Amino acid sequence: MASLLVSISTMAQLNVQLHYDLGHDLYGSQLSNRPRLTATVENFTPDKWGSTFFFIDADFGDNMVQSAYGEISREFRFWEAPFAAHIELDGGLNGKSGSFDNAYLIGPAWNWHNKDFSRTFSVQLMYKYLSHRERHGGTNHSAQLTGVWGLQLAKGLLTFSGFCDLWYDKGVNGHLILLSEPQFWVNLWKLPRINDNAKWSVGTEWEISNNFVWPTDGLNNRFYFIPTIAMKWTFGN
DSSP states (O other), rough: OOOOOOOOOSSSHHHHHHEOHHHHHHHGGGGSSSOOOOEEEEEEEEETTEEEEEEEEEEEEETTEEEEEEEEEEEESSSSSSSSEEEEEEEEEEEEEEEEEEEEEEEEEEEEEETTEEEEEHHHEEEEEEEGGGGGGSSEEEEEEEEEEEOOOOOOTTTEEEEEEEEEETTTTGGGEEEEOOOEEEGGGOOOOSSSTTOEEEEEEEEEESSSOOOSSSSSSEEEEEEEEEEEEEEOO
């Protein structure tokens, strides 16, 4: 699970999430290799030169960590225009298949927010290098289009955020891979009689993909919709 929740704000944001994956329940033996529990740590920190974002996913099964995946990105902006220079590194390890194909991305980003940062949006168009991808029938050199959004609704009680990635890969049907993970959260500390410092949220993440997920009985050449049931703790403001 690669859950990217970027909210472009004036303060650092750190949160920890726990997701229960419903892929087994929806697809049975096709996704029997998919862990049911994923813990995620995310952090977004802006500064006067731009911003830094990272997340780490740890997948649990058989009472142990089965795989780990992470992304870290840095945006540089030394000017007033809403454009920034974006660089990114993605990669991880799997206990059964070894390391994932590390990805290196670079390109421009366009960022937008309203006055109180309750609505944010970013578009990134990047060159993408996937190490060792040609060994699996794909291509090492690619391009990726990414959209990231964050919406605070009902005076902060509800959050709708997520990302959508689309990239080229000659090894799949149609030569394009789509991955989107919208998240919906109810921020419980916004309810009456709830302590403002108890920053619990409950919600769900929907992994919507085409040509991305590897089932146990075939190749990554089909569409999947995989929801989770989740909880989150947000540190800071």
